[in-house]
Amino acid sequence: MSRSLPWQSSLSLLALAALAAHACLAADIVIHAGTLIDGVAEAPRHNVSILVREGRIVAVAAGVTTPAGAQVVDLTHATVLPGLIDCHVHISARLPGRFNALEYRLTHSALDRAFDGALFARRMLQQGFTSARDVGGGDETAAVRDAIEAGKIPGPRLAISLEPLGPTAGHGDPHNGLDAGVQHADWDFGIVDTPEQARIRVREHKRRGADLIKIMPSGGIASTGDDPHQQLMTDEEMAVAVATAHSLGMKVAAHIYPAAAIEHAVRAGVDSVEHGSFATAETFALMKSHGTYLVPTLTVYELFYAIARDHPELLQPGTPQKELANDLLPKQNLPLAVKSGVKIAYGTDIGEGDHAMEFRLLIENGMRPMDAVFAATRNAAELLGRSDQVGSVQAGRLADIIAVDADPLADPEALEHVSFVMKGGVIYRLVGRPTAAALE
Ligand SMILES: [Zn+2]
Numbered sequence: 001m002s003r004s005l006p007w008q009s010s011l012s013l014l015a016l017a018a019l020a021a022h023a024c025l026a027a028d029i030v031i032h033a034g035t036l037i038d039g040v041a042e043a044p045r046h047n048v049s050i051l052v053r054e055g056r057i058v059a060v061a062a063g064v065t066t067p068a069g070a071q072v073v074d075l076t077h078a079t080v081l082p083g084l085i086d087c088h089v090h091i092s093a094r095l096p097g098r099f100n101a102l103e104y105r106l107t108h109s110a111l112d113r114a115f116d117g118a119l120f121a122r123r124m125l126q127q128g129f130t131s132a133r134d135v136g137g138g139d140e141t142a143a144v145r146d147a148i149e150a151g152k153i154p155g156p157r158l159a160i161s162l163e164p165l166g167p168t169a170g171h172g173d174p175h176n177g178l179d180a181g182v183q184h185a186d187w188d189f190g191i192v193d194t195p196e197q198a199r200i201r202v203r204e205h206k207r208r209g210a211d212l213i214k215i216m217p218s219g220g221i222a223s224t225g226d227d228p229h230q231q232l233m234t235d236e237e238m239a240v241a242v243a244t245a246h247s248l249g250m251k252v253a254a255h256i257y258p259a260a261a262i263e264h265a266v267r268a269g270v271d272s273v274e275h276g277s278f279a280t281a282e283t284f285a286l287m288k289s290h291g292t293y294l295v296p297t298l299t300v301y302e303l304f305y306a307i308a309r310d311h312p313e314l315l316q317p318g319t320p321q322k323e324l325a326n327d328l329l330p331k332q333n334l335p336l337a338v339k340s341g342v343k344i345a346y347g348t349d350i351g352e353g354d355h356a357m358e359f360r361l362l363i364e365n366g367m368r369p370m371d372a373v374f375a376a377t378r379n380a381a382e383l384l385g386r387s388d389q390v391g392s393v394q395a396g397r398l399a400d401i402i403a404v405d406a407d408p409l410a411d412p413e414a415l416e417h418v419s420f421v422m423k424g425g426v427i428y429r430l431v432g433r434p435t436a437a438a439l440e
Pocket residue numbers: 088089090135136349
């Protein structure tokens with residue numbers, strides 16, 4: 001039995017904050033949504049009630065109704081969406097341009113990076129991101145993931161790849177550009193120079209807690225000495241890495257730029273192409289036919305281009321030239337990807353910083369606003385292999401729910417101002433401010 005409740009009957013904000021502070025999951029919560037974009041349906045719905053019990057969505061009902069005993073969260077003025085998902089983060093990565101990148105790397109340990117990661121994870125959650133995929137880090141990423149999962153620190157649900165796998169002198173080789181005498185035990189954990197080594201590395205990563213595998217088939221941009229236009233892993237190395245990962249239930253994300261290398265990786269069975277900046281219409285058609293996701297990561301290029309132009313001395317030696325030559329290409333290429341119909345998932349390639357700015361970049365470069373939302377909800381959830389848990393506001397899913405006051409289908413920057421964040425039924429942000437649960 002349910003009845004309508006006027007706005008005045010809602011709990012006071014203070015009471016809601018107290019509710020959140022105690023992470024009290026005993027009482028049912030009903031969210032009154034003025035508009036609901038559920039992450040699955042093409043059309044928004046209006047005046048919907050979302051019932052949350054013990055951290056899960058148990059019903060999504062038409063009309064503004066309040067089941068007996070439920071606490072009300074009044075979002076009748078707002079647009080409610082699923083918690084957002086960033087499929088390409090490096091949770092401990094500092095925003096470029098405020099520190100010298102090489103100096104920071106050489107003067108901070110994995111323990112320092114874990115604390116950085118904890119801070120950036122907390123901020124990500126405040127930005128409305130309730131899940132994320134870390135595609136390149138060390139043991140500190142596992143520590144941050146596990147601390148979030150255990151409720152020790154607030155943050156998005158994390159899936160991690162640990163160190164990306166790639167060849168000596170490739171994009172993932174931390175020795176690049178350094179005196180050969182400078183060594184660190186961790187720096188070789190991702191090195192793969194034979195198919196056999198690929199098999200072993202994937203299994204080692206699994207043992208150390210990886211949820212997925214990241215490979216570096218081509219050179220990259222923000223690294224010293226390698227060429228983003230070259231394929232650096234062999235087709236055989238990729239095939240063995242993918243087969244081993246899949247046999248262990250792990251998906252494979254592949255950092256790739258050149259069209260030919262993308263085609264080889266897609267045929268080897270990778271699940272997503274990260275960046276994909278030099279892809280052609282044929283490449284996207286092949287990806288589409290294989291069901292391979294594209295994660296365009298326009299945010300990182302936007303940020304690095306400006307730093308390379310204004311403060312090249314802060315970037316890795318030898319990389320500003322690569323940034324200036326290549327960073328504008330992904331935006332130019334996005335309309336081709338959109339037109340091709342390839343599946344696109346949302347990713348920023350940052351840790352610290354604004355994870356929501358990718359929406360504006362996607363929309364400005366040819367994506368429909370609703371498709372940008374789908375990229376960060378249902379598509380991202382499918383790429384994570386977690387569609388049954390996250391990425392939509394539907395009965396049975398985890399109660400990962402956000403809201404924005406402006407209309408995200410009309411204003412490309414609306415999602416940069418999230419006013420409400422719930423993860424697993426706990427409220428971490430309300431009326432645009434962190435709740436006690438977010439700070440404890
Ligand atoms: Zn990355």
